Amino acid sequence: MKLPEPSLLIHFLQTGGWVLQALLGLCCILLILLLERYWFRWLEFTKLKQQTLFDIEQHSNNLAWLSAYCQLDLKLQSHLPLIRILIALCPLLGLLGTVTGMIQVFDGLALNQGANPQLMASGIAKATLPTMAGMAIAVFGLIFYTHLQRWSTHERIALSQQTGADEYL
Template sequence: MNSLVYVWQQASHSLSDILYQGGWVLSLLLVLSSLLASLLLERYWFRFVSYPKQLRRYQQTLIHALPLHWQTAAEDLSRRCDLELALGRYLSLIKNLISLCPLLGLLGTVSGMIEVFDSMALSANNQPQQMAAAIARATLPTMLGMSIALLGLINFTYLKRWSQRSKLSLTASGLSLGSH
């Protein structure tokens, strides 16, 4: 148990060191990546748990409603529209968050480089090792922002394609008003 506590303390120490080295932008990227991860997890939950249940319910109500008259047809259209809207929920927000990550990373690098050049101008001692370490710290936000964006883009592309296929499947499988 003590070793687990020790590992946890070391990990939290390492994270706080990285956040300190990267500046305020890394903290903002951490918040942004948490929001992005929670939205992606919600979409995966919808994809594998909620949507199949909703689709089965929709198909069952559709079968029991045959033959369609105008009121049942309107209810069917409403349910199908709700399903299609649910398929695209949060995708545009996810896309925007993904595009923000590299931009915030670049902002962190620029602000870090400004700090490096300010400290070089103020100090008479310009040691190459210290400059290299400061520049490496300054580029950390860009690396993190691009990494988050890359992982987010892979997941977004998968979810977007699944959403498009599911919308087409709703129409092609005869679950549209024109097929009744």
């Protein structure tokens, strides 16, 4: 698979305007948060779970173990609400880009005192790029968010049943 040339990416970003550049920034933040959650899942969670279960066994006679359980529960849910918000923002920001792009198209038509079909088609194509990008980023993020959310919920339920924390919560 051949990667696109950097000049094509720069041209794409310039075509979509400032909204497309903002979407790129949002996409980078979303990607970093998703990677952090997968890093936690694959490399850190097993060790933390074993340590938490060990702490719970050590303090089974009082409620001090509940603190260790709650800390792991919070770590399981960390960043998921922020990821969900970023996913919801992407299509909205894309639509903002389309609206501002269409305003520019109509301004250009008003200045030229005529409807040039090629100019209009080109402007509409440029205006719809941010919406396409916003929707693509949102779908990409939603797939991975749903996977992480289901895993987190499954682990939380299993951990509460394993520790008996559901009696106290």
